[in-house]
Amino acid sequence: MSTLKLGIADDHELFRKGFISMLSGIPDFEFILEAGNGQELLDRLPANTPDIVFMDLQMPVMDGIQATEAAFERFPNIKIIVVSMYNEDRFVIHMLEKGVQGYLLKDTSPDEVEKAIRRVHEEGFYYNDFVSKAMHRKMVNRQVNKHPFFPNACNVALSSREKEVLQLICDGLSTTEIGDKLFISVRTVEGHRLRVLEKTGTKSTAAAVAFAYKNQLLN
Template identity: 30%
Template sequence: MTPGPEVLGEQQGTGSETTAAIRILIADDHRLFREGLKALISVTPGLQVVAEAQDGQEAVLMAERHSPDVIIMDIQMPVQSGLEASRHILARSPQIGILVVSMFDDDDNVFAAMQAGARGYLLKGSAPDELLRAVQAVALGEALFAPSIARRLIHYFSRPTRLPPTLLPELTEREREILSHIAQGETNPQVARKLDLSEKTVRNHVTSIFSKLQVSSRAEAVLRAREAGL
């Protein structure tokens, strides 16, 4: 039996009183995943799906329109990433709990999600009861992470303190590294070989860089990098 997700923080409320259903917005670009979550939540007392979004921009609009208690947020989505959407949403409605449910378990995405204000991080493929527990915990103001993510966080914060990066802070450390290679005129295959990554992973990072910097070409991205002193 796999261990349940780790809860960081104290539970708020006794749970003995009758409370309104937790209102949930599902933001994910995969329709089958959204439908599966809806089916799971529909048979769970105390939870209610009030809206869906298939990209980050739509998530921002749905959050503003429906004021959910919890948003189940994917990271990689078209139009606007889940991380960018989270920042926009929490800037206007800091009381909303963001629970990231993603297929990515690398440090860059985990810490970027935390920086964006997410209260929890689970991996797609987590057991249904783990997901439901995470939704309830995040609604109560707790921070909850999958066991593997929690161990990574503990290891990271047990290391000596290091200064946060100041150049292009909206990018992750890996994205800044890839952008620096792009600024040297390297192609995606060249970057992939140098960093020991797949070309698909590099392409995904480049797409994320373009989205965060709000540029549409490598030349514009390079210009932004040089202006920032990267």
């Protein structure tokens, strides 16, 4: 059994220690890094680079948004799950656009945190019902914008199957579950996902989903 290396950046030591303790009993989870702010995280990443980092948003010295941008730039393979008390849609959408692989609230259950870790490790993303609803509300409430966030949005044409796969990703289904639902192979699902990334010019599934909702490519 391979070990998943984890890290956490949060300025509240009590939460940080409790979070680590909560997951320490899972045999294949190992916390190799903890930091009290974004700058401390970046300083420690070169020596100890986790597979997945849990990132708080509001921290002194350097906040989670800045730290996320810098971490992705310096360590392209790292995966980040936001763990925050902020439940406003604007924070969720903004961080998805930054490329984070998941967004959890601080009252999330231990079982869901474990599920998020495994899904991010295996699939590259985790969207729970809270995130999916935030993205849907963003789409519904979005006013027509003559200058979309992505300049080439008007040139993006997803096939009906690509939209279907992307919608099921938004609904929280795994690659295997999508394949079963659509009666196609896992390899075919992955092929559709990669073509969506290529067409949207995004680097992660999270960013592709944010793109699709922002530009009303999904129903």
